Amino acid sequence: xxxxxxxxxxxxxxxxxxxxxxxxxxxxxxxxxxxxxxxxxxxxxxxxxxxxxxxxxxxxxxxxxxxxxxxxxxxxxxxxxxxxxxxxxxxxxxxxxxxxxxxxxxxxxxxxxxxxxxxxxxxxxxxxxxxxxxxxxxxxxxxxxxxxxxxxxxxxxxxxxxxxxxxxxxxxxxxxxxxxxxxxxxxxxxxxxxxxxxxxxxxxxxxxxxxxxxxxxxxxxxxxxxxxxxxxxxxxxxxxxxxxxxxxxxxxxxxxxxxxxxxxxxxxxxxxxxxxxxxxxxxxxxxxxxxxxxxxxxxxxxxxxxxxxx
Amino acid sequence: xxxxxxxxxxxxxxxxxxxxxxxxxxxxxxxxxxxxxxxxxxxxxxxxxxxxxxxxxxxxxxxxxxxxxxxxxxxxxxxxxxxxxxxxxxxxxxxxxxxxxxxxxxxxxxxxxxxxxxxxxxxxxxxxxxxxxxxxxxxxxxxxxxxxxxxxxxxxxxxxxxxxxxxxxxxxxxxxxxxxxxxxxxxxxxxxxxxxxxxxxxxxxxxxxxxxxxxxxxxxxxxxxxxxxxxxxxxxxxxxxxxxxxxxxxxxxxxxxxxxxx
Ligand SMILES: Cc1cc2nc3c(=O)[nH]c(=O)nc-3n(C[C@H](O)[C@H](O)[C@H](O)COP(=O)(O)OP(=O)(O)OC[C@H]3O[C@@H](n4cnc5c(N)ncnc54)[C@H](O)[C@@H]3O)c2cc1C
Ligand SMILES: Cc1cc2nc3c(=O)[nH]c(=O)nc-3n(C[C@H](O)[C@H](O)[C@H](O)COP(=O)(O)O)c2cc1C
Ligand code: FES
Numbered sequence: 402x403x404x405x406x407x408x409x410x411x412x413x414x415x416x417x418x419x420x421x422x423x424x425x426x427x428x429x430x431x432x433x434x435x436x437x438x439x440x441x442x443x444x445x446x447x448x449x450x451x452x453x454x455x456x457x458x459x460x461x462x463x464x465x466x467x468x469x470x471x472x473x474x475x476x477x478x479x480x481x482x483x484x485x486x487x488x489x490x491x492x493x494x495x496x497x498x499x500x501x502x503x504x505x506x507x508x509x510x511x512x513x514x515x516x517x518x519x520x521x522x523x524x525x526x527x528x529x530x531x532x533x534x535x536x537x538x539x540x541x542x543x544x545x546x547x548x549x550x551x552x553x554x555x556x557x558x559x560x561x562x563x564x565x566x567x568x569x570x571x572x573x574x575x576x577x578x579x580x581x582x583x584x585x586x587x588x589x590x591x592x593x594x595x596x597x598x599x600x601x602x603x604x605x606x607x608x609x610x611x612x613x614x615x616x617x618x619x620x621x622x623x624x625x626x627x628x629x630x631x632x633x634x635x636x637x638x639x640x641x642x643x644x645x646x647x648x649x650x651x652x653x654x655x656x657x658x659x660x661x662x663x664x665x666x667x668x669x670x671x672x673x674x675x676x677x678x679x680x681x682x683x684x685x686x687x688x689x690x691x692x693x694x695x696x697x698x699x700x701x702x703x704x705x706x707x708x709x710x711x
Numbered sequence: 712x713x714x715x716x717x718x719x720x721x722x723x724x725x726x727x728x729x730x731x732x733x734x735x736x737x738x739x740x741x742x743x744x745x746x747x748x749x750x751x752x753x754x755x756x757x758x759x760x761x762x763x764x765x766x767x768x769x770x771x772x773x774x775x776x777x778x779x780x781x782x783x784x785x786x787x788x789x790x791x792x793x794x795x796x797x798x799x800x801x802x803x804x805x806x807x808x809x810x811x812x813x814x815x816x817x818x819x820x821x822x823x824x825x826x827x828x829x830x831x832x833x834x835x836x837x838x839x840x841x842x843x844x845x846x847x848x849x850x851x852x853x854x855x856x857x858x859x860x861x862x863x864x865x866x867x868x869x870x871x872x873x874x875x876x877x878x879x880x881x882x883x884x885x886x887x888x889x890x891x892x893x894x895x896x897x898x899x900x901x902x903x904x905x906x907x908x909x910x911x912x913x914x915x916x917x918x919x920x921x922x923x924x925x926x927x928x929x930x931x932x933x934x935x936x937x938x939x940x941x942x943x944x945x946x947x948x949x950x951x952x953x954x955x956x957x958x959x960x961x962x963x964x965x966x967x968x969x970x971x972x973x
Contacts, residue, residue: 464945
């Protein structure tokens with residue numbers, strides 16, 4: 402597969418999947434991709450990850466759902482989505498036409514839900530991979546997030562893997578003591594890649610009204626504010642596992658992408674930055690091509706894990 | 712529908728009060744396709760803080776080249792924006808959202824409070840062009856004469872008669888726009904277009920429901936993206952579900968929304 406950007410080699414592999422460049426978009430920040438068509442040549446991206454899909458449709462949390470914080474934002478969308486059936490019949494229909502690899506981000510309240518949604522998506526045309534969001538509370542285990550317990554994380558990974566026909570990428574929660582323990586557990590359970598980080602849980606308060614800024618009280622922090630935490634976790638996980646690591650968290654520019662790759666990321670996802678600059682993902686692809694050309698690299702892959710330690 | 716991300720030059724800055732500013736921006740792309748009720752998302756600074764764009768209604772367009780936004784300083788983003796100078800460039804995304812739908816056969820009445828007047832100026836202009844035989848009624852209210860008068864003049868300039876109301880009585884009726892609205896001689900087929908503070912819109916909705924008038928409201932919520940991607944901008948609708956103010960709205964038929972009972 403030839404790269405399209407000035408003949409520069411930006412290709413990376415995630416398991417059996419070959420991407421033309423390492424720039425993906427993060428779940429929940431890029432809609433179902435079509436929303437960005439006025440701004441982005443979607444086919445130039447490495448891949449897109451769509452909004453999290455559950456078995457049944459969900460209305461999500463009451464408003465307010467978002468609030469800006471210093472260099473970032475908190476969200477408590479509550480996983481609003483159309484459910485897997487409507488996703489397949491309506492959203493996949495248009496996604497198939499955009500000519501870019503599509504990862505479907507999935508979530509569930511129980512192990513069975515993960516299993517069912519994975520089997521429902523198996524064989525659906527146009528899906529390049531599954532991203533498993535394990536930051537959701539496990540309803541049967543008292544609401545403890547699947548992603549905070551290595552055993553539960555492994556069981557979910559195994560269930561999705563067994564029922565999928567495409568590579569699976571497990572999205573790790575940063576809200577744990579040691580993220581490498583979870584990363585190793587999902588690697589052993591058969592994941593093809595790990596993506597990290599999901600949002601960091603946080604709280605914002607309006608002192609005048611004495612109320613929390615979000616109706617859900619607690620929300621997930623994203624944006625430039627979380628970048629150092631994400632970089633650190635990518636660095637640690639890349640050393641702990643031999644799977645491809647997809648870096649996520651506060652990435653906005655080409656320089657950010659390069660830093661994540663140096664820390665060990667094979668690819669990256671751009672999230673909150675899409676809201677500020679809808680062209681951020683395509684601009685990063687252009688920036689990487691320019692970098693590889695001007696630095697005379699053989700390929701962008703030379704950057705992966707290339708951190709020079711003191 | 713065409714949407715653009717543009718660096719647009721500020722060609723004029725007007726200050727109506729210490730905290731109310733109107734910017735005229737040069738953007739033929741946006742100005743030539745914008746419809747009344749649509750909005751833009753503007754970066755208020757170049758750094759990472761404030762991070763997100765801020766939504767503003769398109770308040771007028773001229774010659775398919777320029778458009779205006781009218782805003783009040785309420786926080787950091789709008790404060791930064793108020794410090795801009797003529798000749799500077801702003802990053803603008805738009806035009807976004809659905810606009811008002813108009814029916815020339817009805818009696819049309821525009822009701823605006825505070826910065827909610829902004830999109831109604833654009834609507835008033837469009838109505839007087841597309842329905843020349845049928846001028847809309849205009850009821851607008853604000854804190855003081857100082858901030859309301861320039862807008863009343865703008866409506867007058869396009870040939871519309873305005874019924875003003877101010878909180879301090881310095882211009883027009885001393886009190887609420889809803890008091891003025893209730894005293895108007897409205898036909899049974901009236902359609903009310905309302906934008907302003909939430910309690911005002913709720914009051915107008917209930918008034919219209921009582922009288923059987925049609926009512927379109929322009930909703931304000933916090934927004935991260937303005938284009939249907941973040942799902943942050945919801946407004947409650949009737950069956951326990953939510954609509955998205957940026958992509959399903961910001962203009963809604965008021966009957967579709969869930970209003971708190973008075
Ligand atoms: C579709 C749409 C059109 C709009 N059009 C206009 C316009 O034409 N003119 C104008 O002046 N404003 C308009 N607004 C509101 C404007 O976007 C906010 O005032 C602005 O985002 C505030 O930014 P800030 O950084 O100054 O304040 P922040 O620091 O973000 O907030 C300051 C205070 O204002 C409150 N606030 C923030 N946003 C809103 C909001 N949307 N509604 C109510 N309270 C809010 C916050 O809770 C906080 O208390 C519009 C909003 C929407 C959604
Ligand atoms: C509004 C919003 C919605 C999100 N929805 C999802 C989701 O449905 N599933 C998921 O795995 N992550 C979701 N995320 C997390 C992002 O994909 C990403 O991991 C996180 O925001 C950190 O990256 P960023 O700093 O670049 O935004 C969401 C983030 C935001 C801001
Ligand atoms: S503001 Fe992002 S979906 Fe409406």
